[in-house]
Amino acid sequence: xxxxxxxxxxxxxxxxxxxxxxxxxxxxxxxxxxxxxxxxxxxxxxxxxxxxxxxxxxxxxxxxxxxxxxxxxxxxxxxxxxxxxxxxxxxxxxxxxxxxxxxxxxxxxxxxxxxxxxxxxxxxxxxxxxxxxxxxxxxxxxxxxxxxxxxxxxxxxxxxxxxxxxxxxxxxxxxxxxxxxxxxxxxxxxxx
Numbered sequence: 001x002x003x004x005x006x007x008x009x010x011x012x013x014x015x016x017x018x019x020x021x022x023x024x025x026x027x028x029x030x031x032x033x034x035x036x037x038x039x040x041x042x043x044x045x046x047x048x049x050x051x052x053x054x055x056x057x058x059x060x061x062x063x064x065x066x067x068x069x070x071x072x073x074x075x076x077x078x079x080x081x082x083x084x085x086x087x088x089x090x091x092x093x094x095x096x097x098x099x100x101x102x103x104x105x106x107x108x109x110x111x112x113x114x115x116x117x118x119x120x121x122x123x124x125x126x127x128x129x130x131x132x133x134x135x136x137x138x139x140x141x142x143x144x145x146x147x148x149x150x151x152x153x154x155x156x157x158x159x160x161x162x163x164x165x166x167x168x169x170x171x172x173x174x175x176x177x178x179x180x181x182x183x184x185x186x187x188x189x190x191x192x
Contacts, residue, residue, distance in 0.1 A: 003040040003071050003103065010096060016104075019125035025108050033107045036069075040103060045072040052095040055102045071099050097128040159184030 007013050016037070020030045045054070053073045073095060101122040105112050112118040120130045151165035157178040164186065170176065178184040 001042045002038050003042050003100070004034070004037040006042040006071075007037065007096070007100065010093070012093075012096065012100075015097075015126060016100060019122065019127075020104075022125045023104075023108070023122065029108050033104050036103055036107050037100070039069060041068065041070045043070050043072045044075050046075045048072070048074040048076075052091065053099045055099050055106075057106060071103070073099070094128055097123070097126045101126060101128070154189045155186040156189060157182065157184040158187055 001009075004013065007016060020033060025033075040055075048054070051074065053071065056068070056070050056072070058069045073092075101119055102114070104122050105119045109118045123130045152167050153165065153169050155164045155166075155170065155173065155176075156162075159182045160178065162178060162182075162184075169188070170186075173186050173188050176186050178186065
């Protein structure tokens, strides 16, 4: 599936076309943006821990393609139980529009700053928030849904409500910190 098909699946092609109409770009640039969105692959990233999405542009090193053109969204958006979270739909659409704005700005202004003034104008044209990140609580709660409660050991963060579950007891738990920005320490509780 390419990015344009995924945008169409989420009823966002009209939003993108309206945004392209509102931007001061030529018809050739507009056509190139649509061609690029159709060329970019869409993928789900199962390893992403702290980001909602990423756009990877083609990179050539010594005449060899190292990375391909792809837009990736975190697998947490597609986890069973994600629909229970109130922020899921909004985060998903914001991330999709955020990453689409990166592709658009890369085509029309290749030297523009990643989250600079031009990118923000594209975000406004798309009708999206101009901030860089979504709700971190969504990722935390989505990961808790993903982890089965039948694990033997549970590690609770003392500053937020995050719970990490696993079958083996972790070594040096007193030295491990919750890396999502809260900086809390993990407390071990054995599950019976």
